[in-house]
Amino acid sequence: MKVAVVLNQSAGTLMGMPIERATDAVRQAFQRNGAEVEVVATQAAGCGEAVRRAAESDAEVLVVGGGDGTILTGANAAMKAGKALGVLPLGTMNLLARDLNTPMDWPDAVHAVAAGDLRPIDVGEVNGEVFLNASVLGLYPRIIQERDAHQHRFGLRKWPAMALAVAKALRDFPVLDVYIDLGQGARRVRTPVLAVSNNPYAEGYGPVLRRTTLESGQFGVYLARHRDTWGLLRLIARMSTGSWQSDGDLETLSAATLTVHSRRRHLRVANDGEVRRFTPPLVYRMRAGGLRMLVPKAPPER
Structure with missing residues (x-):
């Protein structure tokens, strides 16, 4: 090879x-x-x-x-x-x-x-661009752009710049007004954060959410319904304890396709942390088994 x-x-x-x-x-x-x-x-x-x-x-x-x-x-x-x-x-x-x-x-x-061994995994796609982890609208792409601006303007390291960017975004608390369609008709949502993950997240704790499979052929769709900064801070606190999916203001869905409509001319989207500007509608499609991966061998079954 x-x-x-x-x-x-x-x-x-x-x-x-x-x-x-x-x-x-x-x-x-x-x-x-x-x-x-x-x-x-x-x-x-x-x-x-x-x-x-x-x-x-x-x-x-x-x-x-x-x-x-x-x-x-x-x-x-x-x-x-x-x-x-x-x-x-x-x-x-x-x-x-x-x-x-x-x-x-x-x-x-x-x-x-x-x-390792070769095996296929799913790949997410939005308007023809692929992502492996998650595609996020709302606060997160804004935070990334603010972080990069702080690093460039003030010469800050990544994490201090990120902390400043998060504080500013939470203070301003912009809300995204879009229509989403999971194949059953469009509905309006107002949300500070809309996240689409390549395969759903498992219940877990800490800042790094995990997926137990990359082969389900489904997106995880997460809509934050929080109306203020304190609500989002509560969600973050629940992530640290592993109870984030029980947050009553977090709507969790799954779908193989998703379309996001907006009256805006452009939407900022963070695909695996890389910010892009897309012209709506955003059309999400799942490429099931779309990428062959060289991965560590699975542990032997006991």
């Missing part, structure tokens, strides 16, 4: 690590598992081009190491080229890698993916 690996050396896990040490570890892990491998490390600015070149090579599998945005770039390239994708978690959240049961420790992740 031929494998092409691209590492985003600007990602947090690799910062402070000699890059030759990282590339050697990846190369040796895949070679031990019988693969013919090429490994490239690049700064964030050149990552997209490096991923494109790797996808267009004669490799059968494209492996991308980085955060969720880099992984999404890899998924787009792999799907366009008709190749399988592997992910090495190097970012902050590493949402897809967690749901594939990839170890978060760097050496363990490299060994697990290199020795």
Whole structure:
């Protein structure tokens, strides 16, 4: 099996690590598992081009190491080229890698993916653009843009900038006025946050929500009905205790298709943390089994 690996050396896990040490570890892990491998490390600015070149090579599998945005770039390239994708978690959240049961420790992740199996997972799509984790409207894309602006303007690090952005968004509390249609007719909703996840979230706790399957062929659709900042803060508190799905102001739905209509000319949407502007209507479609993944082997059944 031929494998092409691209590492985003600007990602947090690799910062402070000699890059030759990282590339050697990846190369040796895949070679031990019988693969013919090429490994490239690049700064964030050149990552997209490096991923494109790797996808267009004669490799059968494209492996991308980085955060969720880099992984999404890899998924787009792999799907366009008709190749399988592997992910090495190097970012902050590493949402897809967690749901594939990839170890978060760097050496363990490299060994697990290199020795992994191929299997298909679902991919979400909105107006022709894919996402692997979630597509979010309302407060979240605004927060991301505010965070990026604070980083650029004041030179802040990611998390202090994020804290300021969250505080501003919660203070202003903008409400989205849209119509949603899950195939049974459109209805109007007013919400600060509308989230569409690629496969529903499981009940759990903490800031990183988990999915127990990536093969159900269904979106999870989450509508916040909270009317003020305190209501959203209550939801966040319930997330930390694992009782967020019992929040009476959170509507939880599932569907294989979803259309969002709006009178606005454009809607801001965060796909896997990357903000895009779309012209409504937003048409969500599920590509069931649309991406082959190189994933860690499942633990043996007892």
